[in-house]
Structure formats: C-alpha cells, structure tokens
Amino acid sequence: MGPMALGKDYAQQQCSIARALEVVGERWTLLVVRDAFYGVRRYNDFLVHLGIPRAVLAARLQALVEAGVLDRRRYQESPPRDEYVLTERGLALWPVLRSLGAWGRAEVPGAVPLRHFHHADCGTELGPYGECPSCRVPVPLADVEMRPGAGLDPDPADPVSRALLRPRRLLVPLEHTSS
Amino acid sequence: MGPMALGKDYAQQQCSIARALEVVGERWTLLVVRDAFYGVRRYNDFLVHLGIPRAVLAARLQALVEAGVLDRRRYQESPPRDEYVLTERGLALWPVLRSLGAWGRAEVPGAVPLRHFHHADCGTELGPYGECPSCRVPVPLADVEMRPGAGLDPDPADPVSRALLRPRRLLVPLEHTSS
C-alpha cells in the first residue's frame, strides 16, 4: 500500500529497524537524503549528481515527501518550481548516514577519505557520533563544515559534484546563478 | 558484477555511504544482519523469522559471506549443516542498526517500544550510541542484554520469535534441542 516499494512491505516485522527500512530502505533513497544534507534541493541537481533514472527520482522524492522526510516547497512561480528540503524527521537521519559512512569507509582498508566533517566553530574533525571532541558538545548540523578529502575526484564532470568540492556547511543550498 | 543486486552498482558514486549500501543496501539484507545479532544463525531460523522467500535468503546469505559480513561454518557433518555467524566486519554494523532502530522508533510517535537493550553488568538501558550511561563505557556486544518491550506480540506464531521473547544476550545462538 503505502510508499513502500517491493511487492509488499516487510510483512509482520515487529521491529523499528524494519519500519525505518520501509521508508528509507529502497534503492537510491538514502543517497537522495545524503544529497539533501549536502545542500542539494532541486530535481535536476539530484538527477545529475546521482545519475538516477528520472522516473525513479520523481518516485523517491514523492515518497520521501509523503513520509515526512522531505518538505516540498515552491521557491518561484512562473514557471512553478519546487525544492525539496529536509524536515525535522529527515534531519534525524544524520546518525544513520554517519554510521553507514563510517562503516563503508572502514570497508576498504587502504582507502583515502573522501569527505571530512568538522566543527565549524573550532575546526576539529567530528567524532564518530557527530560530536566535537575538543568542545565536547554535539555539533548542530548547521555548524558542521564538510571538506573534501584526498580521495575525491578533483575534476568531476557534473556541476553539482564540482560545487561540492569546496568546503561548505551542511544544509546550505547549492547556489544557482539567477538569471 | 559483484554482489550488488539492482541492475548495476551505484555507478560512479564517490561516497562511503554508497559503498556501504552496495553491501547492505538491498532489500532484506539488514534484517538478516539484525537477526544475526539476535542470535539467529541457521537458514531455517532466518527463514521462519523473516518470512523471506527461500531463494532470496540463500542469495543474501551467500552475498554477505562473500562481502565478509558473515562467516559460514560447518557445525555438523552428516548431514552437512552450516551456520552463519557475524564476522568482525559484521559486528561493526551494530551502530547502523542502532541508529536505524532509533529513527524508526521515533517515526511512530505513540509507539510502545518493542525491544530494550541493557548493559548486562549493571542493568541500565543503553544510550543512543550503545554506551552505558551509568558506567560511562561503551558496552561490548556480548554484554548487551536484549529485553522484550511492551509493544511486542506476546504470543507469536513462529518458534524463533518466541525464543526471542525472553531476555537474552546479543550474539548468543538460539538453542536447538539436539536429538
């Protein structure tokens, strides 16, 4: 029924993990959410950055809006254009992305880090739970600065990846040179 | 090519989150891993507890073994029977499951908790990152006790769910009345 995709939802699973996966467990979904943290807000930016099929992206965005993870809002009339922004509930997914990223990084032993996350106030790199080891406080998302790591392709093809190459705060929208 | 399922892997994603999802991002995979933490080790136990199609379970187990998340080992000859146990790399997925579960629990506002996780040494419920708030140490997985919450069905159909109703340590294998 709901937004869940594959055939049926996780049947009679009595488990909050299964409930979470019904919302964010489909292919591409968590990558869309990740991009939203990085400041991506527009259909076309998700599209070129993820390399996702258009129909799938439209479906995921709609499902995430219905699940209350993203908020869709008009940012201009004529032509009507909407952007997708993380809600409170969406922001609460940050620990999931952190832990997944930490695990994925450890997967490849000799891998060079791709992105670093720092406390903008003091510059220290965040600890495993998104806390600042030197200030000893959990860092609010708006105070997290993302910096490119050495493993990142220095000259990517699409403009979104290029924009994400320079250090930037989380959640700050990508710039779009207005006409 | 590899163990990834859907059509192709996450293309050219330069992202450790995407790398993690290539391993554990498919449908059912994280639920299999969750069950492994709960002490499920055998094909048939996964099968009845998850309600997963047989072919899919076989494929997931094989993929997880190839990815180094599970270890397959013979526990009896004649008839040859194997069990699937979490490796070091698999155990490192615990924070992912914790954070997903925490998010899924918060999804439904009025929901009664389904399972609690306590520090076996002192009885205190674990904090959000699997640490013990009173002992102020990260609790090793073997010292985590899982207790049923009020939201859990008190009389489930399958024997695995029934076995998981009583308080038990993580990773301890389910009992099987040997012949």
Added chain:
DNA sequence: ACCAGTCGGTTCGGTGAATGAACTCAAGGT
C-alpha cells in the same frame, strides 16, 4: 514571431530481480 534551451517531470518498452510454490537431495526417526 520564431527558435533553442531549461526545468521538472511523465510515458513506454525491455530487462532483471523478487515472490511463492513446487521440487530435490541427504540423513534420521519410527
């Protein structure tokens, strides 16, 4: 007025994965 281009989709045919049911094989029990 005309044309090209952008943005945010929808439609469509082909492919491949998930599903549930049936079947296999080996061993044990009775």
Added chain:
DNA sequence: ACCTTGAGTTCATTCACCGAACCGACTGGT
C-alpha cells in the same frame, strides 16, 4: 518402508528499475 527435517534449487509470474523519448511551461536570443 515411510515420514520428517534442513537446506537449498528450479520455475513461472509479478514487479521494480533502467534508459530513452516525449511533454508542457516558461525564458532568453535574434
């Protein structure tokens, strides 16, 4: 000899994903 259990495999159907093409509203250029 027959039934059962565990751990799969095979198979037909269904369904989701994929890529490319198409569409509609607008905008900017000439």
